[in-house]
Amino acid sequence: MASNTWQDKIHEIIYEADTPAGKLFDLALIASIILSVIAIMLDSIPSINAVHGTLLYKIEWAFTIAFTIEYILRIVCIKRPKSYIFSFLGIIDLLSILPTYLGLLITGQGHYLAIVRLLRVLRIFRILKLAQYLKEASILVTALHASKRKIFVFFCTVIVLVTILGSIMYIVESPTNPVFKSIPHSIYWAIVTITTVGYGDMAPITNLGRFIASIVMLLGYAIIAVPSGIVTSELTQAVKNQFTNTKSCPNCAHDSHEHDAIHCKVCGHKL
Known part of the structure; x- marks a missing residue:
């Protein structure tokens, strides 16, 4: 005791x-x-x-x-x-x-x-x-968790896309441009370009390469909107019925409960 x-x-x-x-x-x-x-x-x-x-x-x-x-x-x-x-x-x-x-x-x-x-x-x-901040943080975590499968599929799609684009750029640029010395290097260029980062350490010099690079840059802006839309959709759904307070469960230490909760929603222990 x-x-x-x-x-x-x-x-x-x-x-x-x-x-x-x-x-x-x-x-x-x-x-x-x-x-x-x-x-x-x-x-x-x-x-x-x-x-x-x-x-x-x-x-x-x-x-x-x-x-x-x-x-x-x-x-x-x-x-x-x-x-x-x-x-x-x-x-x-x-x-x-x-x-x-x-x-x-x-x-x-x-x-x-x-x-x-x-x-x-x-x-x-x-x-x-700051209950309102706790509530917003809880909603954000819920939305990200609900979006994880969609984001994973999107991420895999982008990986496939930059691999193909990098390989194409290697074929186009490698004969005349020593910067594109391998497919992995070209994939690195594709990632930097499609994410609109643009370090400038690798750049195409052929007309065809520059045309492809232009398409990749424009594609990058279109791709940025996809994960934002996924998370925004889940955020809208997660806003419903979200309540949090600072009451901590003595059994499992979980501290996100509805204001009128009597038992822990995770382990069932009395609060």
Whole structure:
């Protein structure tokens, strides 16, 4: 029984944004995240690193250890740890501490990947009770999830298209243009052109090649509208009956429920 008491208390502090202790904890967490990201950015500046590198290294480790303890507490204070571990925020929390530890095993600048912990600031929407933003974020995630198969088909179609176009450009340009030295290089050109990026490092010099390039450029503008239309359609559908609040389930930590919800819509546990 004692175990449940301390777990419930930790859950209230860490997961709940409605209580004074929970709000204070989340505000302190966000401040720590921002300070740790600033320390990482400063460490990447050679002149600052040369003078304060050791201090910044210690600061980074201090924040990493604190975030590690917090991550462990988030796991032990809920009854279904996997629901948090494999959630979006759970994965971000883990990724935010791994780079520093990997830096002990792998030399280089991999520890700068800890900058991903800035994503944890997304919790500010719960803390400040910006319910309208939570609602919009939930709608967007729902729409993207519903669109994933259509987007996948569209992506596969584009891959086939740039492969064919790249191969055609290789046939047309390679005899006179050394830039198009292989089909993979030509596919790279097709991707850059059809996405309207246009780096300019590869360009056709034959009249036929330029004609094909013009078609690919115009095709690129037409293609851009497709994924936008897919997501917009799903967004319209996802707008219906979307309600969220900050009430967190003590069993699985899910925190998107209707305002009058009594039980968790994911695991059925009483809220």
